[in-house]
Amino acid sequence: MNNDPMLVPTVAFWILASLTFFLPIRWSLVFYLLLVQIDLSAVGNFSTDSLGIQNAIKVIIIPTILLIKLRKEIHFDKSARKYFVPWILFSSYACIALFWSPYRISALKMNGYLYAYTILFVVFVTTWQQEWLNKYKLMFVVWVTLAAGIIQTYFLGNAFGSDEFQSRFTTFTGAQSLAPFLLCMMVLLLFRERASFFTFLTATGAAIGVLLTGSRSVFLGMVWVLLIYGIYSAVRSAKTVRIGMILGRMMILGAAMAVIILVVVEWLPNNRLNEMLTAAVEKNATVDDVGTFGWRFSLYQRTLDELIHRSLPRLLVGSGTSSGADLVLDGGFFNEDNVDPNRAIHDEFLRTTYEWGLLGLAPFVLFLVRILKLDLRQVSKNASPQAWAFLAIVVPFFISLSVENFLADSGSPGGVGYNLVLTSMMALVVSRSEENESSPAQQTPGAIPATSQSIWIMPENREADEI
Numbered sequence: 001m002n003n004d005p006m007l008v009p010t011v012a013f014w015i016l017a018s019l020t021f022f023l024p025i026r027w028s029l030v031f032y033l034l035l036v037q038i039d040l041s042a043v044g045n046f047s048t049d050s051l052g053i054q055n056a057i058k059v060i061i062i063p064t065i066l067l068i069k070l071r072k073e074i075h076f077d078k079s080a081r082k083y084f085v086p087w088i089l090f091s092s093y094a095c096i097a098l099f100w101s102p103y104r105i106s107a108l109k110m111n112g113y114l115y116a117y118t119i120l121f122v123v124f125v126t127t128w129q130q131e132w133l134n135k136y137k138l139m140f141v142v143w144v145t146l147a148a149g150i151i152q153t154y155f156l157g158n159a160f161g162s163d164e165f166q167s168r169f170t171t172f173t174g175a176q177s178l179a180p181f182l183l184c185m186m187v188l189l190l191f192r193e194r195a196s197f198f199t200f201l202t203a204t205g206a207a208i209g210v211l212l213t214g215s216r217s218v219f220l221g222m223v224w225v226l227l228i229y230g231i232y233s234a235v236r237s238a239k240t241v242r243i244g245m246i247l248g249r250m251m252i253l254g255a256a257m258a259v260i261i262l263v264v265v266e267w268l269p270n271n272r273l274n275e276m277l278t279a280a281v282e283k284n285a286t287v288d289d290v291g292t293f294g295w296r297f298s299l300y301q302r303t304l305d306e307l308i309h310r311s312l313p314r315l316l317v318g319s320g321t322s323s324g325a326d327l328v329l330d331g332g333f334f335n336e337d338n339v340d341p342n343r344a345i346h347d348e349f350l351r352t353t354y355e356w357g358l359l360g361l362a363p364f365v366l367f368l369v370r371i372l373k374l375d376l377r378q379v380s381k382n383a384s385p386q387a388w389a390f391l392a393i394v395v396p397f398f399i400s401l402s403v404e405n406f407l408a409d410s411g412s413p414g415g416v417g418y419n420l421v422l423t424s425m426m427a428l429v430v431s432r433s434e435e436n437e438s439s440p441a442q443q444t445p446g447a448i449p450a451t452s453q454s455i456w457i458m459p460e461n462r463e464a465d466e467i
Contacts, residue, residue, distance in 0.1 A: 005159030009172035059411035080430035086367035101320035106341035116410035128427035169212035179215035184417030191389035221396025318357030343405035
């Protein structure tokens, strides 16, 4: 065991940051996906009055460099405005709310997180449009991530995954952020890419990684992913969709989930998932028996009570960016030594209402509603694999919004993973419409017809990816 738990991640951070900076954009993106696995502030650093230079590099500087590198390739059509405008309004208001925040440094960090989401959205959309991420690169990222997790967890003392209560599998970042990243990579491989032995093997490896992290919320999301994949594979493999076929696939996946649960119960008795599985079958179990669920529900109740008793002006404008720390400190859920004002409330809908009021909540909800409507429309009309992928991640995504601190995760694995799946779908919508109009879409035998905005091709009809 290394006596200094920060030595290896610090060295790895600077190596990956250098590779991201100097390599051509096609590979810079790959190494950035590995760079986000390193959070040098994850071990006991909860400062509300300082800024970490390494995290500033990862969250602000590197995404900006990526944007500059591909600036000539960025082409969004007018259809993107209806999705960009609500998000920009939301982010802008969060920036303005800094001025009445009791935690100015933390509020500044929060604005940096929202900036990173915005910049990486543009970067990833352009990346998917240029087809710079293929299955080989995705599989490379998954296996390197799992290898880093094995080294950190089992050979370097697991400083990033251990506390006084439990030990969890993770890379050099929080396990609760690694889990959705692995799930998103699993979704991209299963839905976007042509099925093969190696893609299924890699997706299985990612699924095992999710189980080892012990994330209960992401485990529930994975159940939804497997359900949607069963429906998607049935729809994709048959000219005529039959209810019996879909039910058959669902039964197979149900059996697979039963095996997974059995493995967790029998082989991983100390895994956090066992608390949830035990509570689900015990007659007198309550949410207090499921790890952190008990105090989180108490926190939610306290937040709702605070909102109900607010004056109308305060309910309208909120109490300021990052002010949720006051709520958890007054309630005794955290103390000044371990509170992170941007990761306090553990529910982004409540956090948005509390800190940014109805003026912040409205554009945030509008953005979510529009991308959800877009996804359902693309699934029903175009049968896009990318839209199916986002449909598969919708439930885990909303679970993360409801019980995690998603908005502060933009430069961490979880936020990057969700951003990748979302932009995979958005790349087909905000593409170069002028090029599509000037050159008729080429029809691939067996492919789904192209629309005026984009070309939808099912995975089995795509040409082989370039290595």
